Amino acid sequence: MLDIIIEARQAELSAGFTVKRILPYRLKRMIGPFIFMDHGGPVNIPIAAADNLDVLPHPHIGLSTVSYLFSGNVTHRDSLGVEQVIKPGEVNWMTAGKGITHSERFEDPAMLAGGELEMIQTWVALPEKDEESDPSFENYKPEQLPIFTDTGVWMRLIAGEAYGLKSNVKTHSPLFYVHVVLEQGVHFGLPVGHSERGAYIVKGSVDVNGFTYRPGQLMVFTKGVDPLIIAKEPTTLMMLGGEHLGDRYIWWNFVSSRKERIEQAKEDWKQGRIILPPMDNEEFVPLPEDKGRPAGGPPPNALS
Template sequence: MLTMVIDPRRADLGHGLLVQRILPFAKRRMVGPFIFLDHAGPVQLPAQEVRKVDVRPHPHIGLSTVSYLFSGNVTHRDSLGVKQVIVPGEVNWMTAGRGISHSERFEDPAAFAGQGLELLQSWVALPEADEETDPSFDNYLVEALPEARDGDIWMRLIAGEAYGLHSKVKTHSPLFYVHAVLQAGASFTLPRGYEERAIYIASGSIEVGGQPHVAGQMLVFDRVGDDPTLKAGTAGAVLMLLGGDSVGPRHIWWNFVSSRKERIEQAKDDWESGRIALPPDDDEEFIPLPHQAAPPRIEPLS
């Protein structure tokens, strides 16, 4: 049953990098463990402009970030010493746990060429038992991700279990995350067996119960009652299907997520005090806490 339609809030992160923010939403902060979803692009930039949209090192706690590209590329560096060029179709799963920092740099002059850069980034809240786990980063190649085709429907399982497929991506709670492409008029239903489910329409349109829904919208469903039939519009649709079982309520402030408000306050102090390290090969600048007039970070004594 369709319970809510979330319209995107559009923002310019600077220098022409446009983002549609879907989650969190005032009336729907999470879908299963998913607590954040941004859709950037597609946007084209000339080669001499791409470095202007670099994202400097910044911290996270209590979540996993999931970076998934439709086109373009970006270089990830983190405080574990990982350097990974993120390319379309691969899954890049960074678990912050007790604390990690990372940067996203556009070092390739062609990062925004051709079809431009188009990136989906989601955050998955960790269960309480795993919120203080050791940080980690894993890259999964396209060949490692299960795919399926049924007539006019193609799908790739990014994480979790759905439609009889099982992903090797390491997760911490029951969830599903699917990239699906539907040709015009193709019909399907959502994965079953999860408490909360949603569809984000990346492009094209779909109909639910005869009502049209367009690109940029997220449709949120519960698992009560019959599963509705979803039908792609005349131009087809590219969809991200996501959801899972609830991990309980969460506090979210800036890049920090936790089941405990006091843990957010500790994370603020940890970042200011230098207790969350910077990437070892990207440690000359960082993003300070919001609303700070000057970088407040104090490096710990060696």
């Protein structure tokens, strides 16, 4: 019924600010095209420390970053000249393609000190034919995303197709990404028509086949098997998956089907050939030292 349970690991974004890192995992690098997943917050830190949490400009290739907020706000700036404040229920979908840089800054210290920032970020690998596409950015408002409600169930389809709904968010391969809220006692099924499926527990707890799963766990389901998810208490899930794209290399913030493309991106960033955001270009994240990590490189930038 379940192929694997992935336990979120703590990853430090900056001094005093850690996130839960779910993907990649050494025994399960991807679920469908999803190759990275972070859960940040709820954040509650002293206001004096807020400036240290910003994610400075850094590069990406070969993927789309997907930012989704439960609460708080984050300011995005990128090398296309986009400046966008993302708010709860919105989706920032940035496709890196052949290369983009961006920053994410937390410019409302009161929210950080008040425990009001909580977000999920995923990376979606691109099909080989789209890995060198032009970069792009789109912000989608909550009213643009399909909602489904039933007794004890609230669901927002962030991207793709699932449960008879279709999102207008532009994607490059078959996938689904859903924010689900369940009341206690609700029985909830998996979406059909996708070969790889997972459900991350944000809060609450669920029963699957007599076993209990809790916050910080990503349940990866066996292909073709459709167990019921039973909410043992009020529960929030992020469900995701789709069709496998084939193996990908991941090193820091770079994803590609070709190892040599990763090496090129490393050199391009080191030599300053990837431009910085025009509205945020006074500092940046330097290329990490390559220590030959067996997982494929240094840790990615959290919430990046």
